[in-house]
Amino acid sequence: MDTINKDILRGGQFLVKETDCMDIFTPEDFSEEQKMMKESVTDFVDREIWPHKERFEKKDYALTEEVMRKAGELGLLGIAVPEEYNGLGMGFVTTMLVCDYISGATGSIATAFGAHTGIGTMPITLYGNEEQKKKYVPKLATGEWFGAYCLTEPGAGSDANSGKTKAVLSEDGTHYKISGQKMWISNAGFCNVFIVFARIEDDKNITGFIVENDPSNGITMGEEEQKLGIHSSSTRQVFFSDTKVPVENMLSERGAGFKIAMNALNVGRIKLAAACLDAQRRVITEATKYANERIQFKTPIAKFGAIQSKIAEMATAMFVGESASYRAAKNIEDRISIRLSEGNTHQEAELKGVEEYAIECSILKVAVSEDIQNCSDEGIQIFGGMGFSADTPMEAAWRDARISRIYEGTNEINRMLAVGMLVKKAMKGHVDLLAPATAVGEELLGIPSFDTPDFSETLSEEKDIIKRLKKVFLMVAGSAVQKFGPDLEQHQQLLMASADILIDIYMAESAVLRAEKTHKNGGANADYQVAMAQLNLYHAVDNITRSAKEGIVSFAEGDEQRMMLMGLKRFTKYQNMPNVVALRTKIAEKVTEENKYPF
Structure with a gap:
């Protein structure tokens, strides 16, 4: 693939443009x-x-x-x-x-x-x-x-x-x-x-x-x-x-100095996401080994559904974070290459390459730092009483994970930054949010289609849902910008809800695109990647529904509120709801069979 000539999305454009799965970089491409x-x-x-x-x-x-x-x-x-x-x-x-x-x-x-x-x-x-x-x-x-x-x-x-x-x-x-x-x-x-x-x-x-x-x-x-x-x-x-x-x-x-500090933080944010990945792999592996060895009621606890659920969710979050981190890293690398080919110095190319994806850097920092905290917490739970002991690796992993949500700007700051930077990019014309947001507004006023789409291809419904989740963000954030204008930054709880929608979209799309690419390439673990992408998206839909409701009722009333809530229901609807219990069981059985994080 020619990285210089391919059409690379600018930072934040993932929200308004489709990405071909073959255009993203995944760990399978190392x-x-x-x-x-x-x-x-x-x-x-x-x-x-x-x-x-x-x-x-x-x-x-x-x-x-x-x-x-x-x-x-x-x-x-x-x-x-x-x-x-x-x-x-x-x-x-x-x-x-x-x-x-x-x-x-x-x-x-x-x-x-x-x-x-x-x-x-x-x-x-x-x-x-x-x-x-x-x-x-x-x-x-x-x-x-x-x-x-x-x-x-x-x-x-x-x-x-x-x-x-x-x-x-x-x-x-x-x-x-x-x-x-x-x-x-x-x-x-x-x-x-x-x-x-x-x-x-x-x-x-x-x-x-x-x-x-x-x-x-x-x-x-x-x-x-x-x-x-x-x-x-x-x-x-x-x-x-x-x-x-x-x-x-x-x-x-x-x-x-302030510019130096801010640009150093952009790089620091995506690198912090990377620094949380292998910590998750090791926690999952240690927890899985223990679950396979720990016998209760004459059965390894790894066979119990409650433990399988935890292992599957831990592995899924790891897969999603890794997918999104390396997707963004390659976008940055490609943007640096383009700038070097245009005659930029190494310094200019590196600085501008990372700055271009500052939104994605903040998204990753928040998402993956929270994943490692959840992962280590569940690791303790799988170990039970032993997990609370300093003699096992879970206790230290949990304590070490906690700083990640504070480093490189707190997660609260990064949530507000992600949305704020996106709005600024839109104002500068770098990301066209206005036309898609207007189109969503018109769609809300129109008559919904009752056609039954064909979702026969693997992950086709998931990709369609992600398109609609992007409409949710445009509906909520677009209306909020219209209502509050430059005062939007004063409404921090609304910004946080909008940021959570944005984060879930980027992370879910990254996982779906990676799984789709692996599946199309006939790669190892393709079926498990598809299962993890589906499980994660199921959670993303729930999370986005909750965050969007919170945002909508905070600033819209009457007919406007009713129309937006109806739109939310339409945009988050599944045609074929996944069997999440079966997905978790499939993922957990693979992890426990390998006795480590295997993906």
Whole structure:
């Protein structure tokens, strides 16, 4: 497939345009090189991380640093770094793959890896000048040095641009003096260089700086934070007191810090989704092994329908999250390739490629972080009383999962961002929401068709339902925009309901398209993929119905409300309701037979 010439949807356009299943990338499409990379990373994790889970739970920060250094020696810290700076210069999909498989054994390494390769290294790679990149990036890419990112302050969390840390230019103009307090700084205990955000004078926006970690230069740290999870992830407060930073260490330009922070978060969001995937695979595998071994009433509990239901739902959520994550990753990679072919620099291409799919990045961050929390919770339940014990891997998995809904912008912030960014794209003409929303409005006033469609092809009804679910979003969000205009952002509960509809649509469509592609290609596990896509869509229809009702009754009354509720019923109607019990049983039997997550 020619990735440069094929018609690639722009970010957010999935809502108003159809996607051919053959145009999406799936894990079944991994190249031989990518399969080898996956194997190499998995071997590394199984050798260096998984056997030492108990040490990670006992706050062995030195072990985290040691593992990170070994990862650097293998080149795993430089996957996304261009070759001229000692990196491997791999594509975006491969960087996702490495982030996925290195993150599953413990949240401590997932956090250290993400903080270093993402927000610790990437701002210099993508915003640094040539001198800065040559000086810092090779050391960061090889693990000789480690990076950390200093944005959050006691009074500046979600409102990142409100930070109080100051940068004052020296009288001779050679350096800035930075003073302020940063908190929740991952890798602080062993990092060599910080990306620090501070405000110069009364600038509207903060500015980024590259600051070397030198305690003799006014840098002190608090004690390691005592946290619910990610116990061996070094997390400290960092205090700067007249810390001297050469003027040449300003990152990008004055006032560009907020833009750097936001773009770093876009990449961080999709990578966080990736970092939650292998954690789910491992939880499902461990829970399945236990369910096969645990005998109650003379029967392995894996044979009981209540346990099969849990295993099937866990596996389905994993399949859906993986499908959507790699679909978006390839879209980003293709957009980067197009920009490079048009003459953009590596920096411009990477930045704009990811920024294009910021909506999808927020969707994935929310969906997959909530999936790993649910998965680990059900893992505890399958283990029963043993799951509550720190002697089993479920307890630590549950605690480590909890931070994922807070990292990279809380899930509440990301929900509102996803809808807000979509509306802004529509205003700029990047996504045509007006014409489809108008068409849905006209359809509501028209006479519904009573023809019986032909759904004889595999997943044809599911694809038709997804088309109609998109109409639900256009109906609810379109009417809300008309009613509230620019004041829509003040109606946060309505935005959250709209976001949940948007998220369920993207995730369900990704799963259906992957299953359809596998089925058409005659791939292994096609029947199980179809079953998981159907099961997930069944839940998506229920979720969307609930969210849409909540949204509609919050702003529509009388005839308008009745018409929209009737439209909702029409758009969410099944012709052939799936037998969800049979679907779950089929999926669970495959997982328990393989004794692991097998898809």
